[in-house]
Amino acid sequence: MLVYLDNSATTQPYKEVTQTVAECLAHNYGNPSSLHRMGIKAEKAVKAARKTIGDSLAVDENEIIFTSGGTESNNTAIFGAVNALKRKGNRIITSSIEHPAVLNVCKVLEEKGIDVKYLSVNDKGLIHINELEDYLNEETILISMMHVNNELGTIQPIEKIAQYKNKSEKLYFHVDGVQSYGKIDICPKSMGIDMLSFSAHKLHGPKGSGGLYLDHQIHIQPLIFGGQQEYQLRSGTENVPGIAGLGKAVELTFSDFHNRINKIREIKAYLIQGIKKEIKDIRINSYEDQRCAPHIANISFLGIRGEVLLHMLEQAEIYVSTGSACSTKKKSQSYVLKAAGLSGEEIEGAVRFSFSEFNDIEQMDYVLEHLKKNVKGIRKIMRK
Ligand SMILES: Cc1ncc(COP(=O)(O)O)c(C=O)c1O
Structure with a gap:
């Protein structure tokens, strides 16, 4: 049985997303900027995705800019904001x-003399x-805060921030919503968010x-200059298949x-209860209540x-992570768990x-069986 439990790193695309992307690549390959019928067809696909995403956030569709993903959105x-407000x-x-x-x-900004707290x-x-309160001063031009932490799942108090x-007009509020969009309710207008980053591959869309x-x-x-696409904010011919795939993923996620x-939350709770019962x-490490996103549990x-x-779980086709996907390849300890004050042993043992x-209870029973066996086995070897 294959059990994929690394959905914070990336997700399996919905089959409808795969179909949409393939269909678009094969049959809707016009350039949205072209004036002819094929260009208009491609532009329509982009427009439809923009509308779906705008609706999902209760914002105007023209307030959505397509990018290559969460990293580019955060950079942009x-x-x-800093380039617009630095004076x-x-x-x-x-x-x-x-x-x-x-x-x-x-x-990078610190190297250029920006004061980051x-x-x-x-x-x-x-x-x-x-x-x-201590850090906010007359000089503050931007607050950038993640909505949901990718390692612990903790939800930050966005509305309070x-x-x-x-209190200030020249202060922008950016939220990294890569782990929250499609997982918890987000309404930027009522929550006071000025900018929100999101990524398709975290919600069963394409990378x-x-x-x-x-x-x-x-x-x-x-950040990128050229043909002035995306309201002059992100030049470059639009990634029509990627955008259409994102639109399809959002449409399905929000239906x-x-x-x-709730299903995801229940599956997670089932696994946590099982681990608590079976393994000492x-x-x-994560909150076990509404302060944690439904899809993440970090356990040492x-x-x-x-x-x-x-790697033991991998032998049984169970896929988990020890930290964020980007940090695990580097052999350093998780800076997130360090910042949360966990001990060396707790950080070492964190999964x-x-x-x-796409997960279900039957999969969780399978995971529990293998977790129990492997944790016991590793501890036995460690004691020798
Ligand atoms: C909180 C957070 N922000 C940004 C990113 C980067 O997103 P992308 O992989 O789409 O560049 C990730 C991906 O792991 C993330 O978890």
């Missing part, structure tokens, strides 16, 4: 557990919001496709949304290396299980 939002101020506030697609942008987090990865933002919601009232500088999400010396198996367990609607 942060560099774009008004010099400070950015973010958190210490952002994805590298934010942290490495901040690093990083909010610390508690032992579950929740920001200390009171620090925001937005209230601080309202290399994503977008940025940009409120009409927010003006940023483009019967709450039932899909563990630490549940003390006395073992998560990486060893990962991230991330779920999707």
Whole structure:
């Protein structure tokens, strides 16, 4: 039995998405900028996806800019805001557990003289919001905050953060929604979000496709210059198959949304309860209530290396992760779990299980059986 529990890294595309992308590549290959019928057909596919995404967020479709994914959206939002506002101020506030697609942008900006402040987090990865008050000053031009942390699943208090933002006009609020879009309710207008990044491959869409919601009232500088596509904010011929695939993924995700999400939440709870019952010396690193996204559970198996367990599970065709996909190839410890103050042993033994609607209870029983056996086996070897 193949059990894919690495859905925070990427997801299996819906079969309808695969069909849409293939159909588009084969039959809708016109350039949306072309004036003839084939161009118009391609433009229509882009327009339809824009409308679907706009509707899913209750925003105007013209507030959606297509990009190559979450990384580009984060780069566009942060560099774009700083370049537009740099005469008004010099400070950015973010958190210490952002994805590298934010942290490495901040690093570049720091080298250019921007003053970046990083909010610390508690032992579950929740920001200390009171620090925001300390860091906000006249110079602050941008707050960039992830909605859901990719390693722990912790949901940050976006609406509360937005209230601080309202105190200043020249302050933009960017949210990295890559792990939250399609997993929890997001309404940028009522939540006070100015910019929201999202990515298709995290919600059963194709890789290399994503977008940025940009409120009409927010003006940023483009990152990519050329033919002035995407409201002059992201030049380059549109990735029509990728955009159509993203639109299809969003359409399916948001049909019967709450039932899909509740199913994922139940499957996750079932696995956590099973682990608690069957395996001792563990630490549940994620919140177990509504403060955690439905699809992520981070658990430490003390006395073992998560990486060893990962490879043992792989033998049984069970796929999990020890941290974010980008950081695991580098042999360093998770900076997210470090920032949450976990001990070396807890960090070493951490495994991230991330779920999707394609998982079921039968799979979880299979995972539990193999987890129990392998954790026991590894601990036995370690004791020798
Ligand atoms: C929170 C977060 N932001 C950004 C990204 C980058 O998205 P993409 O892979 O689409 O570039 C990821 C991907 O893991 C993520 O989890």
